[in-house]
Amino acid sequence: MGFRYWPQILVFILAYGLEVEVQAALEQGSWFSEPEGCEMNLENSPEESGCLLRALPAQGASQLSWKGAQVYAFPGTVIFVQGEGLRLLKGELILKDSDLELQDREDASTIVLGTEYGRMISQAGVWLMLKREADHWMEVDVLRGSVDLKLLGHQEKLSVGQGFSLRFGPVNEKGLSQVELPQPVRVQSVLMRWLRGTQKDPEVWRTKVQLVLPSWQTAAEEIALWQSQTVLRHLASVQEEERKRAQRALQRQREDEELRRLFRQKNYLE
Amino acid sequence: MTVQQSALMALTMALIWLGAYFSFQQHFSAEPVYIQQLERLSSELERERMRTLLAEMRMRDFQQEVAALVPQWLDSLTPGQESYPLRNLASVTAAPPSPSAHRNSAAEILLEEGKREFRQGQFARAIRSFEFLIEQQGYSRHAVEAYFLLVESHYQLQQHEQVLARVEQMIQLFPGHELTGTAMIRMGHVFEYRRRTHEAQAVYRSLIQLFPGRAVASQAQEALSELEF
Incomplete structure (x- = not known):
């Protein structure tokens, strides 16, 4: 055997020894679930005991399809899906009902967001942001459509319309869940979170924003x-x-x- | 065999030896097992945290439901020893004060800080404080005062463009407020300083009409008389 093949042998050994690792892009986040993999079966056969999901760290939000709606959860957010309801345990999410126009969704099923202070029932075609603050007060920003709130102790349901923001929290000494006065949505902050959360094409997003x-x-x-x-x-x-x-x-x-x-x-x- | 060929062969042999050494070391090392164990334990810990969060949520659910029901029973009880357990429960479940109270106090603190800087003649710092208050606590009842002092700070620094811009904002946001009227006097002064007499006169006249019988109207009347004289 001559020495003319030594360079090839050297290259082969070097190539063999190289470790190649492929890492998935972190633009779109994924979920950490309990029980494991429960997010896969939410649409068809949801777990009776419920499905706990935590959005993993990523640039964008973690996305989930549920009952025809899209849920975008920011990193670190924990949600609990059980039966017909969805609960936000920690963090912040954006909920988007069907893309269909409002008038086409009259017969569509509604989505129930549960909180310890009462229930939020979304109307067709809604886009909303829900945030749990450190002191457990909740803030809902309605970007499109409207949301009905049935809060503990309140006889009447509260309706939060498009462009309004409402904070509500623990039951007070009179047995009523506390509600602050409705405010207009804080445009700059909401728009930034909307874009970051949904990771849309900026042009499509701009069109949607101009509509609302x-x-x-x-x-x-x-x-x-x-x-x-x-x-x-x-x-x-x-x-x-x-x-x-x-x-x-x-x-x-x-x-x-x-x-x-x-x-x-x-x-x-x- | 040339020197180059010898060197090449030695290098290849060294690489083969190193490769074999590391393969053996990896094969007999416990590190991957530990890494796997660590991942499994981290995952288990995360699951436990999520289950704890769920348990806390269920506890809060129960607490809030009790808090909503207790007041109905409390009304029907006499305040004696018998009702003590229920009153005790009510005190546990009662909500803390509304965060809006805290927000108001935060605005108050910011305003006081800005005022202190204003009194000390640190107008640039006062401007930053008032602007921060307006940005963060725009709905606070202290917002109008913050706007007014912001106008005054800009006026003290002879930043006339900013004075005019902020007074315009005050007119839009708090049209009937007396502080807006006082700020409009400053607006008139700026117009006078810039020899825009007609605009200054218009401002003073509108003040007299908007705030009849008030101190700000008499100030406007005085300024108008001086200007016409």
């Missing part, structure tokens, strides 16, 4: 009007209270004068 933005503006105007009316009502009630107080003081003064007059009369001082 006018209604968000209307929502902000409605809230402003409502708040100014509330302030005016409060001012009017304060003025009325002030007027009554002054009237009472005047009445008391008159009575005192009358008593003094009677006293002087009875004691022959006048």
Whole structure:
């Protein structure tokens, strides 16, 4: 054997020794599930004991199809799916119902999002963001469509419309789940999270945003009007209270004068 | 055999020896087993954490349901020893105060900080504080005062463009507020300073109309008289 093949042998040995590792791109996140793999069977044969899912770290959100809707969960978010309901245990998610137009979805089934403070029932075609804060208060931002809230202790259901944001939390000493005043969605923060969460083509996303933005503006105007009316009502009630107080003081003064007059009369001082 | 060929052969042999050495070492090493065990344990720990989170959620469910029911019973009980367990339960399940209270206090702290800087003549720092308050707590009842002091800070630094911009915002957001009227006086001053007399006059006239009988209207009247004189 001559020495002319040594370079080839050397190259073969080097190539054999190289370790090649392929790592999947982390743009779209995946799930860590309990029981293992339960997210695969959510549509067909959901686990009776429920399925716990945690969104793994990634650039984008982890996506899940469930009851015809899409759930986008930000990294670290934990959700629990059982039967007909979905619960957010930790973190933040975006829920998108079917892409069909609202009028085509009248007969469509609704999606129930459970919380310890009551239930949220989504209407057809809804896009919403739900966030659990560190103190367990929940915040819902309705991007499109509307959501009905049936909260503990409240007789009436609350409807949160397109472009509105609502925070609700623990039951108070009167047995009512606490609700803050509705606010318009915080446009900049919501848009950034929407884009980051759904990882859409920016052009498609821009079209969708342009469709909903006018209604968000209307929502902000409605809230402003409502708040100014509330302030005016409060001012009017304060003025009325002030007027009554002054009237009472005047009445008391008159009575005192009358008593003094009677006293002087009875004691022959006048 | 040339020197080059010898070197090549030696290199190849060395590589073969190294490859064989590491293969044997890996074969008899326990490291992969430990790595597998570590992965399994990490995964188990994560599952346990998720199950704990679920248990906590169920506990909160129960707590909230009890908290919603207790007040109905409390109303019908007399405040004595017999009702103590139920009152005790109610105190445990009662919610903490609303976070809006905390938010208001946060706005208050920010406003106080900005005011302190303003009083000390640190207008640039005060501007940052008021802008932060407006950005973070725009719905707070302290927002209007923050806007007003922001206008004043810009005026002190002779940043007239910013004064005009902020007063415009105040007119849009708090049209009937007296502080907006006072800020509009500053707007008039800026117009005067820039020799835009007609605009200054218009501002003062609108102030007299918008806030009749108020201190700000008399200030506007004075400024208008001086300007016309």
